[in-house]
Every structure is written in C-alpha cells, then in structure tokens.
Amino acid sequence: MDERETVPVDGAKIALRDQLSTARRRRSLLDVGESGRAIAQHLLATPEVRRAATVAAYVSRGLEPGTGPLIDAVRASGRHVILPVVLPDKDLDWGRYTGADGLADARFGLLEPAEPHLGVDAVATADVVLVPAVAVDRSGMRLGRGGGCYDRALARVPVGTFVCALLYDDEVLDAVPSAPHDRRVTAVVTPSGVTRLA
Template sequence: MSDAIADAKRAMRAELRERRQVMSQTARDAAADGVRNQLDALVERLRARSISCFLSTNTEPGTREFVAAAVDRGIRVLLPITRADGLLDWSVATPDGDIAEGLFGLPEPVGDVLGPIAVNDVDLLIIPAAAIDRRGMRLGWGRGYFDKTIGSMERCPPVYGVVFDSEVVDEVPSDIHDQPVTGVVTPTQTVILAPVRR
C-alpha cells in the first residue's frame, strides 16, 4: 500500500471515529432500530438460514438486537473472534451467550470456538465498516480481518457492510488487498452496490 493511500485511510478513519463518538444516545438507539429492520428484511429477502454478523461496539450502528432476534427465529448466526495471526475464528450465537472483550477490546462471544473455515457455510456475511463507497469499496478499521476472510472464501456469499447513513460516500481510499462488498445496510436503507462474487 502506498504511503498516500495509507495516510488517506488514517485521516478518513480518524474523522469518522470522531463523528461517531459525538453522536447522541437517542440517535444511536434510533439507528439500531433502523439497522435491525433493514437486516431483518435483507435476511428474509435472501432466505438466509445461516449468517455471520459482528457484535457492535457502543459507537457502531447497533447489531446486537438483530442478532438476538435472528437466533430466536432459528437462524444460525456465527459471531467473529479475532486471532493474533490475522484470521477470524467463529462461535455460534446462543440466546444466553456471554460476551467478553476480545483481542482489540471488541465485544466477542464466549463459547465453543469454530475455526476460520466455519464461515464457508453461511448464506450472508454482515460486516462492520468505517465507510463504504458507491462502487462497493469498504473502508475498515485497519486490521484487515474481514478483507482476509472475504478474499479467502472459495464461494463467497453476499457481503453487506453496516454503516450510518452519512458514511455511504462517493469514494474511499483503497488498494489491491481491499475487498468490495455486495451492498450496504444503513438505518434507513439497504443498497446493492457490487455483484456477488462466486
């Protein structure tokens, strides 16, 4: 990655992080409700029976209510667990599953751990993002876990990034290792941006 791209990514992440931190709790709660409705509709439209989804932090668009409701409806939900080698392990979400602080201080499940290839069986990947552009390029938070996961899948299902409405932008800085997403979910809309990879 060139220094210019790396610098542009750092600057954009810093701005987005700051914007998220000053958001009111009322706005966060409304966003979580909207995201849940959008994700519920997406899962239904795709007839997904097995999905992966991240557990949101306090500053991300809320996904936890969606995950709990999906589990209650009998959908198999894999939750990511970060590893020191840059790969993701997975754990199946349960109604009473415990959450602990993971490798980078992120919320992660406590329970039986499945290896990285467990995600190959899902019908839909729901992943975090800092921003997503109209070409389907995603700006993550800089650790590369989801780019590695998406890039290593033999048959990648639809991949949707979750962001706030203002984080769907004209362009994000990207390089050859960055993986596009199929679409974006915000509190008010779900948009298909790029073709599904096979």
C-alpha cells in the same frame, strides 16, 4: 502497487478514518440505538436474510451502529448466527452465538463467543455476511478499522454471497481509498435502508 504507492493510500485511509470517527463521536447514544433498530428492521426484511440458514455477524462496540437487536432477532427466527473471534495474528475464527450470556470479554474491547470455535473457514458457510465498516463507496469498496481482519475473512467468502456493511447514512461515500488486498461488499445498510452495490 509498489511500496511507494501504498504510503499515500495508507495516509488517505488514516485521514478518512479519523474524520469519520470524529463524526461518530458526535452521535448520541439515542441515535446509535435508534439506528441499530432501524438497520435490524431493514435487514430482517431482505430476501437474503429471510432465506439464510446461517448469518455471520458481529457484536458492535462503542458508537458503531448497534447490532444487538439484529443478532437477537436473527437467532430468535431460528437461524444460526456466527460471530468473529480475533486471533493473535488478527485473522478471524468464528463461534456460534447462543445469546448474550454466551459472550466473553476479549481483546480490543470486543465481546466474542466462548469456545468451542468453528475455524477460520466457517465464514464461507454463511449465507449472509454482515461486516463492520467506517465507510463504503458506491462501488462497494469498504474502509475498515485498519486491522485487516475482515479483508482476510472476506477472501474466504464465496462469490455471490450477500456481504453487507452496517453504516450511518453519511458514511456511504462516492469513493474511499483502497489497496489491492481490500475486499468489496455487495450491499450497505443504513438507518434509511438497504442499498445493493455494483
């Protein structure tokens, strides 16, 4: 794809992100909390999470589907949870989740695990990788927040790993705009359940 073709894709991504962000802002905090609990129940019941030794997850922010109940339940079940740390170049380092008191305020309004960090390749050791998204289409193409952090991180994840985006039901779409560097996920989980993708 040359530069002239990238501009329309970027514009389409921005427009779709704006549309979906507006819809998220209309959600109540009650809906966000209930959705997070339902998503946690669905994921904890999957064979992939039940078999996992290490789960790469993230701390949700704002009106994203809540991940707090999920990461606490995964950790309580004896599994390791690693969380991203955004580096200055927007690549992702990783740190072990030891509980809410082990998180620190970071750039972009994020909560991140305190040091020591595990390195950018730690995501490749996870049996399950849970990622934020704005939307995912039925082929698994993920529309992220626009920073490119997760596209770089997902490039390190071995083929065959369960990579799942957490979304609301109306954010699973027929198609999302994509560029060659964009990475697919293998599943989405919404308050209605888990959908495995082609």
